[in-house]
Amino acid sequence: MYSAYLDLSPTRVKGARALGHVSRRVYFGPLAPLRVRRLPTPRLPGGRWARVRNIVSGIALDEVERTLVAWDPKLAPQAAPRPARVYLGRQVVGEVVEVGPEAQLLRVGDRVVYQSGQCCATREIEPPCRLCAIGSYALCENRYLPGPEQVGGGWSDEMVVHERQMFLTPDGLQVEQAALLEPSAEALRAALRYHPEPGDQALVLGAETPGLLLTQALRALAPSLSVTVAPRQTYQVEVATRMGATRILYPEDGDDAVARMTGGRLYRSRSGAQLLMGGFDVVYETLGTEESLRQALLWAREGGTVVLAGRLQRWTQLDPTLIWSREVSLLGVVAHGVERWPGGMELAPAIVSGGRVSTFTLAAQMMRDNLLTPERLVTHRFPLREARVAIGAMRDRVEHKAIQALLDIQDVASSALLSDAGGPAALNSPRA
Numbered sequence: 001m002y003s004a005y006l007d008l009s010p011t012r013v014k015g016a017r018a019l020g021h022v023s024r025r026v027y028f029g030p031l032a033p034l035r036v037r038r039l040p041t042p043r044l045p046g047g048r049w050a051r052v053r054n055i056v057s058g059i060a061l062d063e064v065e066r067t068l069v070a071w072d073p074k075l076a077p078q079a080a081p082r083p084a085r086v087y088l089g090r091q092v093v094g095e096v097v098e099v100g101p102e103a104q105l106l107r108v109g110d111r112v113v114y115q116s117g118q119c120c121a122t123r124e125i126e127p128p129c130r131l132c133a134i135g136s137y138a139l140c141e142n143r144y145l146p147g148p149e150q151v152g153g154g155w156s157d158e159m160v161v162h163e164r165q166m167f168l169t170p171d172g173l174q175v176e177q178a179a180l181l182e183p184s185a186e187a188l189r190a191a192l193r194y195h196p197e198p199g200d201q202a203l204v205l206g207a208e209t210p211g212l213l214l215t216q217a218l219r220a221l222a223p224s225l226s227v228t229v230a231p232r233q234t235y236q237v238e239v240a241t242r243m244g245a246t247r248i249l250y251p252e253d254g255d256d257a258v259a260r261m262t263g264g265r266l267y268r269s270r271s272g273a274q275l276l277m278g279g280f281d282v283v284y285e286t287l288g289t290e291e292s293l294r295q296a297l298l299w300a301r302e303g304g305t306v307v308l309a310g311r312l313q314r315w316t317q318l319d320p321t322l323i324w325s326r327e328v329s330l331l332g333v334v335a336h337g338v339e340r341w342p343g344g345m346e347l348a349p350a351i352v353s354g355g356r357v358s359t360f361t362l363a364a365q366m367m368r369d370n371l372l373t374p375e376r377l378v379t380h381r382f383p384l385r386e387a388r389v390a391i392g393a394m395r396d397r398v399e400h401k402a403i404q405a406l407l408d409i410q411d412v413a414s415s416a417l418l419s420d421a422g423g424p425a426a427l428n429s430p431r432a
């Protein structure tokens with residue numbers, strides 16, 4: 001098995017943290033947590049496990065951040081037990097090439113996409129925990145219990161997974177659409193986290209893949225909703241418009257522009273305090289930065305809502321008065337699951353059952369209806385053996401005007417030169 005993964009042994013993590021600020025090349029060097037190499041072929045650990053040969057995998061930006069050891073070790077998730085080897089790549093489509101004798105859902109030859117990590121279903125726990133029971137498998141209370149772990153991820157040429165970790169790809173999806181079903185489902189869950197009222201003004205902070213797919217999802221679910229998008233970079237303005245933004249808050253626009261745009265009034269003090277009376281009814285934060293969280297809180301109106309869809313991974317200073325004194329609701333959102341269908345939306349797919357719908361099923365249906373088009377965001381493609389180059393290009397994505405990158409997996413098997421060598425030498429020359 002050929003794989004790009006993280007080795008989180010303390011020496012590698014500490015070394016990268018200590019030297020990474022001297023040269024970013026450290027994160028791609030031989031002693032870094034990121035490793036790209038051949039590993040022994042794993043066996044199926046149970047009767048309902050399957051082997052999947054990967055075809056195409058997307059590069060999620062928060063996974064790029066992980067290769068740069070960018071998380072704070074004092075954040076809560078770091079307390080959870082985790083294997084020392086973390087396989088990267090959760091946006092992936094592949095083909096089943098082997099199933100265990102007790103498999104009920106998958107057969108050899110099925111085309112599947114990766115859907116979830118460990119939860120009650122993959123641990124075969126009956127009855128499931130209360131969160132799995134309502135379809136929120138990403139929040140499973142049993143997900144850290146010991147048990148067989150998957151081997152390989154999307155950035156590997158194959159994966160060994162429990163069959164319940166995979167989603168059968170419906171007919172009619174292009175391979176690029178299937179690979180990007182996961183970020184599309186994430187965007188849909190964020191869009192469904194808050195149900196807009198008629199006449200609401202929404203703001204999406206960020207125009208990278210998560211913000212762009214969220215914009216498209218919002219427009220599909222509530223076509224009359226006004227969706228302002230705030231790209232951080234000029235090259236993202238055009239694609240934000242193409243994905244359905246009704247207005248653009250330009251990168252150079254600031255607090256005054258928001259006040260003008262929403263008919264609000266901005267107060268400033270000599271001490272630097274700022275308060276906006278008025279603002280957006282709902283702000284979707286998709287960048288996961290301290291600055292964008294600050295803007296989300298300041299730019300939401302009194303009684304408004306902020307949806308935290310960005311994966312902020314640092315301790316952050318924020319002004320708590322913006323939340324309690326203005327009764328702003330903060331809503332977290334992660335991954336996907338089974339959604340409560342709010343009804344009343346102009347889109348009414350036949351796949352809603354008992355008022356509930358799987359985010360993946362809904363995303364696939366919306367792709368077939370041309371309402372979600374993640375494949376239009378692909379700007380860069382790399383072979384898996386150039387995973388380091390790909391990660392470097394996405395780290396430096398502003399320079400490369402990149403939105404979404406894909407790894408083509410299947411060429412690896414025919415490549416003669418597979419080793420842990422290779423580094424950042426070609427980082428400035430991604431293949432468009």
Ligand SMILES: [Zn+2]
Pocket residue numbers: 119120121128129130131132133137139140141142143
């Ligand atoms: Zn559970």
